[in-house]
Amino acid sequence: MKLKHSVLLGAAVAGLLGSATASAEEQFVGLPSYRVGPYAAGGSGLFGGWIDYMQLINERDGGVNGVKLSWEECETEYNNARGVECYERLKKKGSAGNTVFQPVSTGITYSVLEKVAQDKIPMVTIGYGRTDAADGRVFPWVFPMITTYWSQASAIVNFVGMKEGGMDKLKGKKIGLLYHDSAYGKESHAILDKLAAKHGFEVIKIAVAHPGNEQQSQWLQIRQAKPDYVILWGWGVMNPTAIKAAAKTGFPRDKLIGVWWSGAEEDTIPAGPAAKGFVAAGFNVAGANYPVVADIKKFVYGKDKGNMEDKTRIGSVYYNRGVVHGIITVEAIRKAQEKYGKGKALTGEQVRWGFENLNLDDARLKALGATGFLPSLKISCADHEGPGKVKFQQWDGSQWKVITDWVDSDRPLIRGMIEESAAAYAKEKGIKPRDCSKES
């Protein structure tokens, strides 16, 4: 906030303000952020956390092996056309070009999917984007990391199974799916249908039209169908509305399970006391008592260089999600430096190798101060997704409480679907999948 490192201004202004940006080697990260529009609440938290983490690396460690991180924001308003403009604007910035593009918007992901391959810039989409891009043989430049929508749906079903006391207990159960009527919401259909066939439960799909601030008829339907659980696959104003409507209908909140775009403070606080007991999945957890967040407070906010205007949001779900984005970006750069030279600014092509060989095991996560903050992660040439695990958190009326360990998804089933879908794409586009045994 106080010091947005802007390459636009150049070294002159940076020198004028007495900031230390003007070092020889700089690794540039372009940030297509959105701080206005319907997603602004999520965007400001996420990009704030991300910037704070990079600031932490600069302040505490003096950069990645001495290479300072620099960045510039470009406002996309969550609009595809603006996102493409930002992508083009950012790609040549910095001494070695943009390191990585992470749009934090499924629409923008699709819009630049083919461009990143031409420009040789890796694209990382954590928890959104194109699911079948997890097949790294067909999509070498795209990394839908940590987990995808399909893995999440499967993990939610596994969580329900856990609560019921075994996957065999799902037989004959009814699971409602209250989804945002858009491409994002429909992403859940195919996988849930497959899982329903496999485990013998019934899926009741109920669409909510955008923006979702009116859900009376949907909840009437739910009351009539009497599902055992309801998965809330929503975003924005749809989430608190659904939680409030659940309370009004008398549907138990602890059987209402939100996805990771439905489970933030921004979704529960507006619902008030109705949200107590609401459960949501997340590939990162809330909370400010992790060492990595504590370090940000000490080294970044202690020097008054933090990005968040509202400091109470530090440690919120979206903020921590931004920190996860920061960790993955920085660790990939660090990994790539091992191969291409420590202390050097790398090109996007080199950093891509870093993402593909990223290995955040438990020891590494502990060193980062992020044990339990995100799942341990190993990316390979074929698998660009990684663990596919989520934790479940419950809202206790004032904050999120983690209630499970990392819950796994049905990996073989999902991997099969991913490969099938990626192969269809490769055929349509005439892409010859890479041979991963030849990659180093």
Next chain:
Amino acid sequence: MFYREAGQFKASYAEDSRIFTIRQDRVGFWLLMLIFGVAVPLLANQYWLKAILIPVLIFSLAALGLNILTGYAGQLSLGSAAFMAVGAFAAYNFMLRIEGMPFLLALVLAGLTAAAVGILFGLPSLRIKGFYLAVATLAAQFFIVWVLVKFPWFSNHSSSGVVTAQDVNILGYTFDTPQAKYILTFLIVAGMALLAKNMVRSSTGRAWMAVRDMDVAAQVIGFRLMRTKLLAFAVSSFYCGVAGALYAYTYIGTVEPEGFNLDLSFKILFMIIIGGVGSIMGSFLGAAFIVLLPIFLDNVVPAIFGDTLGAGFVSNFQLIVFGGLIIFFLIVEPHGLARLWQIGKEKLRLWPFPH
């Protein structure tokens, strides 16, 4: 002084009925064509071509389409983005499902499909007018997007509903560089703008304007209302459809139905309001204004305030400035930028004498 036309006589009917009757206009026009058709593709970098010039051209075409309907025929429409969606998805499906489909033919067919849908949703215009018609076209906006999301056939059963445009290939040449895509877009947009200009100067355009100014009177003097109005809907949708197809094929490369939402329709409407309702040139000026100004502000505002104020404030401040400038221009010249240019021309003609 600068714009003196003394000594230029129109000695034949052909000279009298040409688009630019004044020599300065003709020279200026050809200069512009040379700049944008030859110099720009040679000199501009990728960023300018891909992120700025191509979208401005495409949105100009969409605005032109709406301008035909709203500016010339007087039928207010809020469904332009939906007709763009029809064009984009129609082009995708023609290319996908018909083996060896030439791109230009697919483009025309996409336009015709959009035109057919436009006629369908134009039918209420025979009975209702003004704001009520706007609401009817609003139905088109939501209905078309809903249909494209609802039936996976349109997006070839893509799980997310997003389709990826095929390569553009004309007579064996693949348009894959930004330069090639720009030139293709430029030629199509320029050609269609010329067509539109001639259309509005002909009896078709005069019929539209008669209906716009007073449809009862137009009917009395012998214009067939149904034909005129539906033709306006068809032509307008055709333009929007082609713009949508170009949006998919030469600009973004992927399309999803939600991308063509009401916001985009409003944006196109603002383009013609800012640029000039009932003006071909206004469509281009308006599109340039609406597309370029936010990008300009995003470059300038953070550079001035970015280091002292929060990023959230800077982003919101851009929107405030953008809205403020729209209001400023509407107060200064309610008839749009095209009228501003016309006034400027008049002034230049008289300069340095005030009368």
